[in-house]
Amino acid sequence: MRIRCLLNLFSINPIKTFATLLLIIFSQLAYAITESTNDIEIQAPWIRLPPPVSNNSAGYFVLQNKSENTYILTGISSSISDDISIHETQIKDDKYSMMPVKELTIKPNSEVIFQPKGLHLMFMGIKQPLTLGQEVEVILHFANKEEIAVYFVVSKMPTTENDDQHDHHNHH
Numbered sequence: 001m002r003i004r005c006l007l008n009l010f011s012i013n014p015i016k017t018f019a020t021l022l023l024i025i026f027s028q029l030a031y032a033i034t035e036s037t038n039d040i041e042i043q044a045p046w047i048r049l050p051p052p053v054s055n056n057s058a059g060y061f062v063l064q065n066k067s068e069n070t071y072i073l074t075g076i077s078s079s080i081s082d083d084i085s086i087h088e089t090q091i092k093d094d095k096y097s098m099m100p101v102k103e104l105t106i107k108p109n110s111e112v113i114f115q116p117k118g119l120h121l122m123f124m125g126i127k128q129p130l131t132l133g134q135e136v137e138v139i140l141h142f143a144n145k146e147e148i149a150v151y152f153v154v155s156k157m158p159t160t161e162n163d164d165q166h167d168h169h170n171h172h
């Protein structure tokens with residue numbers, strides 16, 4: 001289709017054809033750029049400071065997919081824990097429970113919010129005690145083999161959320 005279109009232009013106006021060629025080249029470049037990890041933006045990543053008795057915690061952030069491509073979050077890794085998964089908190093009969101989410105699909109031009117009482121990253125068996133304000137490197141792995149390093153700040157749970165998540169880790 002594109003070749004035939006170019007040939008038609010050749011017969012009409014060589015300058016126009018040159019301009020069209022340039023346009024095509026630049027659009028290809030633009031396409032290449034949007035396929036990079038620049039497609040994905042992570043905002044406000046934080047990980048809850050666990051109580052002293054616990055070595056489990058949850059991480060929260062906003063994930064924006066600014067591209068025309070569907071992204072699938074398939075895994076999470078970090079040196080602080082060998083057992084990190086995506087969880088979703090669900091309310092059933094006034095009780096909270098957490099369900100693992102194997103893969104998370106992020107549609108084109110959409111955002112997914114990881115927040116208390118909702119989606120979160122579950123860090124189990126954290127190897128060293130976390131300290132307030134510490135930055136924790138976490139790698140997000142996507143189905144297309146892209147990886148994004150995100151630095152989660154260790155923070156206290158907002159006081160309004162104190163009733164959230166407290167004992168749910170006992171499910172594990």
Ligand SMILES: [Cu+2]
Nearest residue numbers: 087098120122
């Ligand atoms: Cu969880």
